[in-house]
Amino acid sequence: METIVYGNIQGLKSSYIKQLQRLYEQRQPSDRLITPEFAQTIAAISTEIHQPVCSYINRRGQVIRVAVGTPSQTQIPPQQLPRRSAERLSGIHCVATQFKSESPDEAALIAMVRQRLDALVVLTVTGGEVGRRGRGATGDVKEAFLAHLAPDVEKPWEISPPVSLDYLTEQDFDDLVDEWETEISESGDGQLPSQEIVSEQDKVLLVGLKTDDISQQRFEDGLQELARLVETAGGVVLDTVQQKRSRPHPQTVVGQGKMEEIALLAHKLGANLIVFDRDISPSQARNLENEIGIRVVDRTEVILDIFAQRAQSQAGKLQVELAQSEYMLPRLRGQGREMSRLGGGIGTRGPGETKLETERRTIQRRIAQLQQEVNQLQAHRARIRQQRQQQEIPTIALVGYTNAGKSTLLNVLTHAEVYTADQLFATLDPTTRKLVITDPETQERRTILLTDTVGFIHELPPPLVDAFRATLEEVTEATALLHVVDLSHPAWESHILSVEEVLAEMPALSGPTLIAFNKIDRVDSETLALAQQKYPEAVFISATGRLGLDTLRQRSLQIIDEAVEAIAPR
Missing domain, CATH: 3.40.50.300 (P-loop containing nucleotide triphosphate hydrolases)
Structure with missing residues (x-):
């Protein structure tokens, strides 16, 4: 079983990472949503790090994914979800923590629909403020909510009122899943609500940022042009989100409120790609992806993709590959801490280069080779x-x-x-x-x-x-x-x-x-x-x-x- 911790783990102590990794070892009974022990463990960890935690569990009771963040931020990529018929659920349910006593928000519910989760269990934990000070908070479960898919196009989910942890752990999960899947198969066309159709086309949400240095006309023209670029690259533009700021936010380009709006709209529309109308830095892209849970690219990446499709001659392909390699180099990223095993001090020295460093070195060598070939092309012309x-x-x-x-x-x-x-x-x-x-x-x-x-x-x-x-x-x-x-x-x-x-x-x-x-x-x-x-x-x-x-x-x-x-x- 993989022990990668996904989501926003930046800045977490190694001891917390190890606690999260140990969640993979806690196998649950296949006929139960959750056990009291697992609920208390995940609540305690969440309280200590003062962040929501999500664990994804299959029907055999195995924890297959542990992530730091909300259900909308920690979704399982579509290609990693089990392939099942349209009227069946995915065979995976999510157990998440939160600090406020409220029903799961719409972003979490839309994420549940998109992944066809068996269920979404949200535990409201106490002691968050104490945990932030790090003074022995236990992270008790105050109450829980149970959400599942329902055969309703307008609101394709049902949410229980607040229930106790005891009530939740006593439910027969097998019976519940059978009941829910029967309701879905007997309703309408027998397919899950908001069932996504597999398509080679990216479904894109555009994001435009109007700053003080751009005229309104240039901003509007730029958004129209970006839509044409996306369509030329083979994507389908679903909608556009706009924001006015004096300058881009250094971490996330747009503000926190607008970022939440983008996440919610993207999940509602079924978008699988967010495209910004300006260049964004590698760190901004990572921060946005962590918050939104969907791949984020900028205008340059769309243009590079078009060039890659259009290049016909050997010279054109050569130049496109060079441009893509130079763009990709600073954007290489690892999957969590397993990419960062080298360092200084006892216990941090690895057997050699990490995968990330090897990839970076390979790309640098390829750039040098391509640069030489472009120079030869230049001389020939x-x-x-x-x-x-x-x-x-x-x-x-x-x-x-x-x-x-x-x-x-x-x-x-x-x-x-x-x-x-x-x-x-x-x-x-x-x-x-x-x-x-x-x-x-x-x-x-x-x-x-x-x-x-x-x-x-x-x-x-x-x-x-x-x-x-x-x-x-x-x-x-x-x-x-x-x-x-x-x-x-x-x-x-x-x-x-x-x-x-x-x-x-x-x-x-x-x-x-x-x-x-x-x-x-x-x-x-x-x-x-x-x-x-x-x-x-x-x-x-x-x-x-x-x-x-x-x-x-x-x-x-x-x-x-x-x-x-x-x-x-x-």
């Missing part, structure tokens, strides 16, 4: 660019916000077959194609190269900027830039600023930039007039509707000539 420059063929790099229509435009102009889709980051790898344009003045056929680049996004994650530097250098070495803007997007002005911010962080760009407003066939006259007024030098096109393409070709020649003239010796 530099040689190709040098050959182009020797042939004196000018290059225009297509840049723009993701899903602005760069790849579609490349396909229309050059008859390329680059993959396109109405998705964020549909293409990652740079593609270069020849474009032949007839000069209207000289009637000379001139050749330029068009290079499609990876789409930009607001606050492009630093690991991606670093990993894709070989791709982004196509931008810095181009003769000129064609900045493609999706004019039909409500946040088109914000997108222009975001792209300009990314470009400003790159080495000095020598060539001029031409803005091409795309998808003009999808915008109203007011938006079109506003863009024409603000950007009189821009061109207005529709790649799919093939509108304004002749003007674009001629303006492309003009900016090439401007660029060549600017660098010509005088």
Whole structure:
């Protein structure tokens, strides 16, 4: 039997950890919910550490999981629950402690439903304040509550009134479970309430934090974009939670009250993933997961996941793996104390590296190898660019916000077959194609190269900027830039600023930039007039509707000539 103590054990003395581990040794009678001895033991430990404790027990009476925290914070992961038919319970019940004399809260009950627990036993223990001072508190059980699933869609559980420990320990558990499962099988469709359907899609709850340094419009645009990112990654957005704070909470990003609201809503909706609209630190992610009991990721991790799905070429896969490895390294974590056996002093020295340290060393070696391969890729692309420059063929790099229509435009102009889709980051790898344009003045056929680049996004994650530097250098070495803007997007002005911010962080760009407003066939006259007024030098096109393409070709020649003239010796 595993003796891992789960949940929030940070800061607990080793003696308390050992007491919790010994709970695994206390086998219960299979026909009883709990014995008086076990109830007093778990109550005493809970009182000493002044934290709620949960133990999960199977129908053979074996304690299979011990955790510090509430039932909603200490749930068994879905993949570790027994596979049983839809009308049957999981075969596991939870015994939890609490310090207030009140019925189990809704978060605990929703956790019971999600795990299909046989029952939830909540013991109200006394002496919590004395226990915090550490002066011999015994942690007596004042009263208990018994909750179980019920065939009711609106409120799929029943809770007993407060009962004594004696009453609870005398109940025949086998008879109770048979009765409850019979009620469920005979009701309606015979399935458990809120039965989760197994799906490959993540069910996501978004969390947005509006701080003083973000405008309301940028905040709303960011949340809409995050929803698109989640959908592009293959997830389903169930709902969004928002909070306003002057700055993020250093431990949990959002405040305690909002965190409890997130936990409750996530369990109600059946979410299995929480996604924040900003980067969060590894410690913040751990704290949130401990409190909410559900996996927590940030915006960068969603983008990395999309890149991993989209990468097709060997070069693209290489760069994505490097970005993921650099992101993952500081986020490696152990499962409790068993990952931390090395230390200083007697009794702490292990036989060698811990698993965590071994994984960290392996990733560091892999990062070094990937970095070397990316450097080689960078050198290879530099040689190709040098050959182009020797042939004196000018290059225009297509840049723009993701899903602005760069790849579609490349396909229309050059008859390329680059993959396109109405998705964020549909293409990652740079593609270069020849474009032949007839000069209207000289009637000379001139050749330029068009290079499609990876789409930009607001606050492009630093690991991606670093990993894709070989791709982004196509931008810095181009003769000129064609900045493609999706004019039909409500946040088109914000997108222009975001792209300009990314470009400003790159080495000095020598060539001029031409803005091409795309998808003009999808915008109203007011938006079109506003863009024409603000950007009189821009061109207005529709790649799919093939509108304004002749003007674009001629303006492309003009900016090439401007660029060549600017660098010509005088």
